[in-house]
Amino acid sequence: MLLQGSSVGVWIGLWDEDPDTWTSGKKVSYTNWSPVSPRSFLNDDEWVSRFANEQLCMVLSNNHNFHLTGKWYFERCSESAYGFVCQKPQDVSKPPAHSCRHLPDNIEYRSHTYKVVSGNMSWYDAMHMCTENDSDLVSVTDAYHQAFLTVLVNRLAVPHWIGLYSQDSGINYQWSDGSDTVYTHWDAADDDEDIVNGECVYMDVNGGWRRADCETPLPGALCHVSPAGIKPFISYELVCPSTWVKFGQGCYNFEPVVEKLTFEESREHCRQKVNTSDVLTIESETENRFVLEQLWSSGFHHHTVWLGMYFNFDTDSLAWVDGSPMEYTNWPSKAPDTKLLTADTCVNTRVVDGLWYLSRCTERLGFICKTITNVGTEVEVAPINGVYHGVIAAAVLVAVLVFALLAGAMWFMYKRNASRFQRLPTLGSAYYRQTSSQATESDGNVLITDLEAHSGE
Template sequence: MFKNTSKPPTHSYHHPLPDNIEYRSSTYKVVSGNMSWYDAMHMCTENESELVSITDAYHQAFLTVLVNRLDAPHWIGLYSQDSGINYKWSDGSDTVYTHWDAFDEDDDDFVTGECVFMDVNGGWRRADCETPLTGALCHIPLRSSKPFVLHETSCPSTWVKFGRGCYNFEPVVEKLTFQESRIHCKQKVNTSDVLTIESETENRFVLEQLLSSGFLHRTIWLGMYFNVDTDSMAWVDGSPTDYTNWAGKGPDTKLLTADTCVTTRLVDGVWHLSTCGEQLGFICKTISDVTTEVEVEPLNGLHHGVIPAAVVVAVLIFALLAGAMWFLYRRNPARFRGFPSLGSAYYRQTNSQSTESDGNVLITDLEAHSGFGRPKQIKKCIVYSFICIK
């Protein structure tokens, strides 16, 4: 469907690809089979890798050759959460570098696509996240070679990572009220809460996970409730409510009460109002970019206070030496006339005769080094005050 047949690839693989493909300290994997973008993400995860992010022209060129030889478009880790306005990498990499296909802007089939693939010519193109492609590009995250780590960022064990979020699908089989569900999530991870959904892409990800697990006919809690203080629907984590998926128009807030919560049906992902006292399953969610400090040993066994103390001592010694020099200079300036940094041209004099003498010396020095005679009018500059007089 997406294959560019106008220019067939000049090479093809006659032998199976190796499990790991190395290039410039990066390790890539290629996974194959009809798959949506969500399938691709999970296949990469099963292979202990992530959907590839491309952040510079060197790796773009390498992957262009690879996909061209594979002779088929492959999913990459770029996706949108705001209907194609902005795109981000699924592993959180920066999005400064891009390589969009020139034809992408002119192809109506992909303009609203929220997921991105690399075509056989290397260009990035958009498509619906459910579109089946024949493969995906994965990369194995670099492991730090440093003997110590200052911060760690990851999802808890058994949680699934998607974008910045971590999701726990185990409580789908529970039967708890809305408030009990929130307590249950916080007991698992104190920063988690009942599922919030901020985009269509995230909504599809959740449905894909649940449908593949056979939970087709279940209804689960969403982390949305009616806030009586603001007379509006609100997410439990304070996220903006820009994205919604109601069956029809949004609910009339004039008819809602403090016992109004929101559920979603897995068969279609549509949102419905429910009383908060019902007992349903749910999903827990937390944000994965919360960093945790890891205590490390000081380098070479030194106490962490040694270096700051040494700096303080050095500053004190320098200050004492400077004070001593200043004191000696004030006592006997004649001894320091040989030092240019303390010469009369840079030290403020209070005697007017000395000032005039300094000005003449500077003018004489200028004449000697410039090769020009004294002009008819010249300004004598008093150095210490930066004021020039005729």
């Protein structure tokens, strides 16, 4: 949990000479091997020919993809891209540095704020108590916050409700605040017995998620505080072509996943569908999760599809086809060395885990088309303060000036053609009736012609 936003990984005290013993001399009793390793960028022959004689040391992955976060893999000990973590024995004569006896009202971790509520409560009671504290039952969507909450609940030493629940007898689960459910951390000891309709989930003292009847009383619950302040909300009227799926500001077509085309053929296929579309680009973890959920729900777990990324020979770097900045990546460990790439280098992603791999652009793979649709209407709703008051005042001033100009123009036209207006019999007998209670009998009725006479004096 302490590594979020840090380097791609850290060295830990294990190497290939004795993989069963830590460098401290203790025997290895726990392992967390990665399903993939950095040698994914090279085939087995290339790996053996280049690095067979080099010593390998263990890296703990800090990849933000939850399939790899915290996993272990071997890397050349001479590699300099990693950080490290030091460990020393705890002094048992001193009290623990952290204690949960007196928790603050708000517990901060990265960009999240948590609250802990205590007392025997059902899942529904927990939701109500979180709401009373201006928060929601917690949702856990990545391994970093899971690790943080694991430490917190472990120190509290009792299980706590979280915001996960089911409405279909345990077939599907959802977060009460609507967060995505791609990341999970079920306890291995949890089983499918005694499943009840509307069952709810709690975090046990070991951090694992377990199911229970929603009316079961538990000692506490974890709440997540919504971000403070009201942010402007912008809604877009986005219309996607038929059979395309809308997400954010883009439209996605998943039909070509079953096609087998080269990288350039895939790009041309997308352009023929919609001239503004191209092969899929992924700009955030949220977008990556959306794409994976769509593919998983359609049963494409074992497919590999093109990403709209290629090696730009002119800039000597990997680039997106739409020119967008490379702010998000999802390599198995670290980004590939561009010195080893050629002009025929493209990138694909495996649907099973969403990881990115290099491949030749002439390979034949499936693909997804994506288009950024022009926004028809943009509506912004924001608090009326500061600059918004200024805008309203300016609008009122402009309206007053326009009205004054129109009134002046009408008065000028009237004075210029006064004789014509005087010949109108209907205007000669028109009058303005004074309604004030203070008006005298002599000025109760004022003829418009009299007003004209006085105004000319």
